[in-house]
Structures are given as structure tokens and as C-alpha cells.
Amino acid sequence: MPEGYLRQSPLASLGLAARAATAADAAGVTMGERERVMLVNLRGDGVDRGFLDRVRQALEVDLPAEPNTAAEGTRHRVLWLGPNEWLVVAGEGEQLAAALDAALAGLHVSVTDISDARAVIALSGAQARDVLAKGCPLDLHPRSFGPMRCAQSRLAKVAVLIDQRDDAPSYDLYVLRSQARYLWRWLDDAAREYAVRIIRP
């Protein structure tokens, strides 16, 4: 991880802070970048009770066992990525990777800090689902995709992890840092017809 003062958002060049709305204008879609998020990729044996217990003690939340679901703890949100792979999301300042490393010492696991490899775009509003549907093959209808669901798929030809946070609907899109600018501009264009409001989540 680079020094904190060198850390820069991949969307810094878009000048989002200057475009951020001050008044609550009517808009169908609200977009913003979730900056300074701590992301840790955790891999381990999903059927090993010892592993699951030690993760629960460290994170104070159970790893989601059901595919494509999320779990919310007091300080962390955990997303299912695979039968033996999860993404742990926390706020900045947490010594998350070090804490997990210490808690899982001796087990056959992998703990990787990927905070600097991803950008997180928050997309919400009444028309957010329509925007995603323009470039994503997932069925996002509430009957099959609702709050506390997450899925890895493709959006505008880019690999994304989509995490639905509430019924607004609000989505967090995790995208590779190098593709974040492209995806933001694609979303901005796709959402234009519904009126976009830019916020600082």
C-alpha cells in the first residue's frame, strides 16, 4: 500500500467534488465514489469449522455461506465471491489485513489487501436498476436480486462486483481501478436520461 498522502482516487481527474450537488435536486439516479474503503480478499476452507469460528471472532460477523449473498457486521460488510472466497469491506483506518492474518495464523488461508486495486462507485435512486440493466446480463428484478445480495458479473463489458445495499435501490459497484474512469463515464452517460445527481457518499 502506498503512503497515505500519495493515495489518489482513480476518478480524481473527473472533478467530482466540484460537481457534487449542494441542494437535493430531483434526480432519478444518484452517483458518487466511495473513497477510502478498506478491502481484503479472504480465501479459506468454507466448510472448516475452525476457520469459520476464528473469522467470526475476528470480524464479529459470520461469513456468508449461501452464494451471492452479503453479511453485515458492526464494522464490516462481507461479500460472497466463491465457495472459498470472500471480500471483507471496512472503513479506512482499520488494520483489517493484519488483524485477519493474526487471527488465522497457522491455517491454510490467504489474506490479501486489495484496497488500492479497486474503486467503489455508489449508485442509487429509483432508476438505478434501469441504468444497470442497460449493460448487465444479471436479472436485477426484486424477485431475484434484492438487499443483501451481491453478484459478480459484467457491466458495460467490464468485470464488476455488484452489491445491493437497500431497496432504494442502492448498489455499490466494485470495479478494477484502471477501468473505474471508463465505467463512471459509461454510467454517467447511461443515467443522463433520468437526471443524475452527484453526491459524496
Added chain:
Amino acid sequence: MLLITCPFCGPRDESEFACGGEAHIVRPADPAALTDAQWADYLFMRKNVKGVHFERWMHSHGCRRWFNAARDTVTHQFLAFYKMGEQAPDIAPVSYTARPAPRTDPALPADPALHTDREGAR
């Protein structure tokens, strides 16, 4: 567009997947004991089935797990999905001995443009 059912994630769009070719090819226990022909057969020779084909797929834009599928190579219909390490399901092979009828779509011209282009190229 094909709808492919990942054993973990459920039905997803074909564009999320990568096909890994024929499944259930077992690595020889003692490669050093094989002749070159046997080793080449293991490495390179694959079935080219007209009908039910057992193949490996990976959910590359999803959970990134490999799994197996049985697919009819003529109709592209998927007949089964099962996890790695599981036994292949017993699916009767389909026979496609009859030649398909020639295409007779009155809406399409008898592709004169294609022929003239080829003649012109010569």
C-alpha cells in the same frame, strides 16, 4: 445467447463464462512410462462429437470456479451441469445421421452477391 447454470451462482448469461474443452480427461498416473504416441494422445487428441458432449466450463466473470456440463453440439442445448469431481450423468447419445434439410428460405436471395464477389476476386 445461452443461459448457463453455474452450480454455485445459478443461471447466468453465456458472456460470463469461458469454455475449457472436453471434460473427464484423466492424467496418466506415470507419464514417464508412456510412449510418445500415448502422451501426444493424452495432450492433444480430443473428441469432436456430433451430439452429447461433456465439457468443462469456468464462470470466469462470476465466482471463477470450474464445473462440468453436458451439451448437445448440434442444438447447443445444455443437458446437465455438475461440479468438478462429480460423476458424469448418464445421458443417452443422440444420433444425427440424417443430413439436415437444405435451407429454403424464400425471403433470402440465392446469395448472388457472394458468388459475384468471388468471381470478381479471381
